[in-house]
Amino acid sequence: MSRHKNWLLAAVCLLLVTAGCSSENGELGKEGKEPVIDLIVKMDHGDYWNTVRMGAEVAAKEYNVNFKFSAPENENDIAGQISQMEQAIKEKPDAIILSATDYMALAQVTDRASYAGIPVISMDSEVASTKVKSYIGANNYEAGQKAAERLIKLTGPSAQIGIVNFVQGARNADQREEGFTDYAARFPGVKIVDTVYCGSDEALAYRLTLEMLKRFPSLDGIVAMNAEASIGVGRAVNESGAAAHLQLITFDNPPEMLELLQEKKVQAMVVQNAFSNGYLAVVTALKAARGESVEERYDTGIKVIDLENMLWPENQKLLFPFVK
């Protein structure tokens, strides 16, 4: 009697094992759940940010990520960005990509996100938190240096130069300025006569530039440190007729500026790869969310674009927004 009991027992065991197998397979399906990644940038408009967003979208589609884009209305709205971070922490995404409007002010909330178990990737500009898993973006200090190198090459080693920066305290703005002034300091003849901050407001940049041109009529060169500053400066220089004698180096590549570049009213543009920034940030955030190790920094590079190289095939794609 006991023998066939054993056999029945064996059969039941086998059935249980089978059931176990199938339930295991069922659990595998759960991996198909899309990871959620929050992308919080400095501003909800502008070509640069649109391109960043496009890059992020491509990566999200490729890696099956559900990504949420949010940004304050302008780059000065530090409090707005902090509250967006707090909101994100509450919603507990798998990772946050942050382009901090202020290096120091966003540090605390970044730490909090990390304590909540959400990995944070900084993109485009850094934030003063050691909890950040990775930085993706251009080397802004180097970008500043390259801008100075080109400008001084154009103006010659003795010149008066004005700086139109965007937000004081924003890490990338500070680093660009620092790179620029450090390079300029090598030339005793080069004097930075004025530095203004437009808060990424084109109109303000326009007004500040006109004022600067009035105050320093013998100004040899201006550098504009981001897209909005560039548009304002470009318009002021073009309209005031100062373009004839003024060397202008701008940052980023809004279409208005490309037109001016072709008309030789802007001499060069320091361009970062916004698309790569968005794309790589999402890829890196996904890796961090999965707990994989990520590189501490990912330099997406910068290019100095001038009339000579603006239509090179590899630059066309970088400079001109693709068909939408």
Add this chain to the structure above:
Amino acid sequence: MRDGLKWLLTLPRRLHVKQIQVIVTLTIMFVTVFSVLIASLMLYNKFSSSAEENTYLNIGQIIEQVSSNLELYVGGIQDIFEILEKKIDESGLLGDEQTQNQLSTILETRADLVSAALFKPDGSLVLNVPAVALRPNTKLQEQSWFVSAQKNPGTLQFSPPHIQNLFKWQYRWVVSLSKQIVYNDHGQKKPGVLVLDVNFRTIDELSHRISLGKKGYIYIIDPQGNIVYHPQQQLIYAGLKYENLEPVLNYAYGSYEDESTGEKRIITIKTVNPTGWRVVGVSYADEIMTTKKDLNTFIFRFLIIAIALVLLISVVVSYKIAQPIRKLERSVKRIESGDFRALVPVSGPYEVEQLFKRFNLMLRRIRELMDQIIHEQEAKRKSELDALQAQINPHFLYNTLNAMTRLAEMGRSDEVVTTITSLSKFFRISLSQGNNIIPLRDELEHVRHYLVIQKIRFKNKFEFEIEASEEALGCSCLKLILQPLAENAVYHGIEVLAETGHIRISAQVAGDQLIITLQDNGIGMTEEVLKGILSGEKRVKGSGSGVGVHNVHERIRLYYGPDYGLSYESELEEGTAVTITLPAVKLEETMEG
């Protein structure tokens, strides 16, 4: 490890592999699993190869579709270019309003036509539609469409997608169709380059919607390897993605496998005429293999479930088959240990049921035979004993006649008469019409005559008395049971006695038993003799009739059962008492029965 191996090796032995149940289970399982395995393997091969073929076919068809769409599209643009060329050729006066309007109308028919322009070989503008001012620093003469048109006069050139930077309007992505033509400048035939810019969007849309699997995509390159369309062109320019173009440029048509990106990808190529562009389909092998993987897991699960089911079924079936047989085995074991009453309950499959019926039949027959043997044996024994009984007579007769002769010689005629009378009575009762059962009265009479004769023979060496209750006298009794006992008492108890012997026979009914006792005052028996006397082991030597006390005991038990028989009490020098226990049965009943 070794223990595990040992465990595994001894498993068959411990599971009793030769059991029917195990044999049936293993056989069903082996056959089923084997056939399921073979079938699945064949199906798997068939399915997976056809799935793969289908995928390749699908990819090929998609690429074919895209390239034919592109061909159609390009053909349409070519037609428009020819119309433009004809119009310019026909118009004698370039730049006049009528020509401009005509050209504008042509361009306006389609949204994807951005602009058209005619340039002199030196780069100066002859006419453009729409009439928008030229940008400075266009580097016209360096642009690829301008260069290639002049290099290949008379044939239409297709540029890779590029930014249209000629006119102050917008920077737009276009593909330029260009050709060196001859135009009529106020009656003079002059060479010029005609360019038609086509919005890139259409090509993008044509290609964008195509997807090969989840990750797969298509891209388009021109004969020089410039990327015309790529869904991730940004990433390629940024160096984040890489497309292995070299082998693509070597093929015009067909497909191959590429592992340059680390992943196995299937590249399918089709060339689009007349542009010379190649539509390249990239599909990921692992996605094609998903069908295979799905099939794999399905078959794996199917196999496991099938094996589990088969195991369960085979265990149940074999149990059903083996169970009745095992029941039979247990019954046989009971029979082995002597229990012939153990019938097998009839149940189970037909064959087994039949087997059980026959087995039970056989068992019954064996039981009958055994009973029969017992009866026969008893009968045989009875007849043997009867025969022995019969032997008494000649021996006793001889002795008696001998004694009578001596008495006659001595002239003791009284005693001779007594002897003869007793002898005749003795034999009459011995005969008793052949009946084995006689009244106790007769039996006592029989033994009395015997003792009378013996008393004469032994010259009054002993005295005897017989007493019985009236009730006892009416009972039936097995014939000739007292005589051997009396003989025993005379020969062994009294003959060697110095003084006069005394034999006392009494009979009475106690309850449903008839108790007959025979007591003597003879020499008695040793304990040893006493023990052997009933079992018949110890034959008393030199005795008269040779019919042992044992035989009397046997006969009583044969006739009446084991509850009845003899019992001895004896003491040396004191005498022996033998008690016969019989059932108290009235003679009439017996006679009737």
